[in-house]
Amino acid sequence: MKFFADTGDVAEIREIQAMGLLDGVTTNPSLIAKSGRQFKEVIAEICTITDGPVSAEVAALDFDGMMKEANVLRKIAKNVAVKVPLTVDGLKACKALSSEGTMVNVTLCFSPNQALLAAKAGAYFISPFIGRLDDIHLDGIDLIGEIRQIYDNYDFKTNILAASIRSANHIKDCALIGADYATAPPAVLKSLVKHPLTDKGIEQFLADWKKTGQTI
Numbered sequence: 749m750k751f752f753a754d755t756g757d758v759a760e761i762r763e764i765q766a767m768g769l770l771d772g773v774t775t776n777p778s779l780i781a782k783s784g785r786q787f788k789e790v791i792a793e794i795c796t797i798t799d800g801p802v803s804a805e806v807a808a809l810d811f812d813g814m815m816k817e818a819n820v821l822r823k824i825a826k827n828v829a830v831k832v833p834l835t836v837d838g839l840k841a842c843k844a845l846s847s848e849g850t851m852v853n854v855t856l857c858f859s860p861n862q863a864l865l866a867a868k869a870g871a872y873f874i875s876p877f878i879g880r881l882d883d884i885h886l887d888g889i890d891l892i893g894e895i896r897q898i899y900d901n902y903d904f905k906t907n908i909l910a911a912s913i914r915s916a917n918h919i920k921d922c923a924l925i926g927a928d929y930a931t932a933p934p935a936v937l938k939s940l941v942k943h944p945l946t947d948k949g950i951e952q953f954l955a956d957w958k959k960t961g962q963t964i
Contacts, residue, residue, distance in 0.1 A: 854873065
């Protein structure tokens with residue numbers, strides 16, 4: 749599984765990169781707004797940190813507006829993936845952009861049927877939102893599994909990018925069920941390293957080492 753950092757914070761992205769975990773970045777208007785910086789400026793800087801896909805979302809909801817904004821976004825850097833919503837106009841934009849060789853991330857997916865449509869429209873990524881389904885007492889991981897089966901049934905090349913990830917367990921479950929990518933806040937990605945027995949083992953090793961009176 750590949751990991752994307754779901755953030756607009758450049759410092760956090762650099763930290764995840766230094767850990768060797770960064771395969772790309774996803775952003776959205778809400779995340780960029782938190783940075784307090786200009787949208788295109790942030791996207792451009794992120795694209796210098798990673799060679800992986802960097803999702804930049806359009807703000808328009810109509811086809812013509814999406815295409816106009818997409819043309820601006822994809823000129824920022826060659827690794828920009830244009831993110832569009834899973835609507836009729838979003839699918840039209842996906843088809844047009846993907847036909848021109850642009851990576852498209854179709855976002856806000858909540859059903860297998862939506863994912864099927866996105867794949868047929870040529871999406872490079874489909875972003876099913878796990879956490880938001882969990883919020884309304886549906887199982888987001890089940891959605892990942894259903895999409896995986898449909899894509900495998902018909903050999904669709906669209907990558908499953910599990911999104912709205914809230915916990916380390918979400919990432920584990922996505923990996924087990926076959927998601928291609930997971931995008932998560934940096935805090936969640938860093939939490940994967942934590943285990944109480946690891947901490948306990950380190951404490952014991954340090955205590956035993958101190959008893960030897962040695963240095964390295």
